Amino acid sequence: MIGFFENIPSYYRTALLVAGLMLLWIIEGVIPRFRFSNNNKYRHAGTNLFFTLTTAVVNLGFAFLIVKASEWTSAEKFGVLYWLGLPLWAHLLGALLMMDFIGAYLVHVIQHKVAWMWHFHKVHHTDKEVDATTALRHHPGESIFRVVALFLAIALMGVPVWMVMLYQTISAFMSQFNHANIKLPKWLDTALSWIIVSPDMHKVHHSTWQPQTDSNYANIFSIWDRLFGTFVKVKDTTSIRYGLDEYMDGRYQQIGPLLKAPWKDEKKKQRKHD
DSSP: HHHHSSSSOOOHHHHHHHHHHHHHHHHHEEEEOOOOOOOOOHHHHHHHEEEHHHHHHHHHHHHHHHHHHHHHHHTTTTTTHHHHTTOOOHHHHHHHHHHHHHIIIIIIOOOOHHHHHHHHHHHHHSSSSOOOGGOOOOOOOHHHHHHHHHOOOOHHOOHHHHHHHHHHHHHHHHHHHSSSSOOHHHHHHHHHHTOOOOHHHHGGBBSSSSHHHTTTOSSSHHHHHHHHHHHHSSGGGGOOOSSSSOOOOOGGGGGHHHGEEEEEESHHHHHHHO
């Protein structure tokens, strides 16, 4: 496994993620949680897929720094996980947990709490018909926040390259899975949510109601929400309405307005909303 993920080609990782997305898309058609009104599922997916390209560009720009940071920590045995002298299995578990905590959960919480960062992250929340492709809907500005957070996690914890590649593969698939518009048996979804982020658990995060929007931030491990008091359980997720009240206009499902959304006149919008 070490050799596989240490040398995994980019096209191989891309193929794995595309295959995962297609599988979830098929499952969404068989056991959907919601029957959306959108008659053009492909147009909706196209908008979200566009942001996959912008994320890829950002990640490519930072890939050199990520790899170099990882190689340096390995060569110098620098980082908390190296200093603890952990066996390989524990180092791997700790690396996955800490990259998920710093590179996904913590930076996600910060984006909800810091106003100027929220204006980039809100693009992800404007999707009114959340499905597996929503996992791809991130403004390029937010992609920078996330890759910087991952860089910090690697540098502080000490994470070999193969663990970084494994984490990114798991993280991308888990994001697609927990955004997927699928209806799992209640007992299964609840059981999964004690360990990983299940579809119903994450649906709460996309609610238009702010107390629910500001909850369930985790991506892979649900422990972070439970540990830090940000976990919210909704008995019937079919009652959830997706999106942001002030961005319900149809134009905010289009690429151009979404790219400009972080610079929208917030004061004017708030006066109108009030």
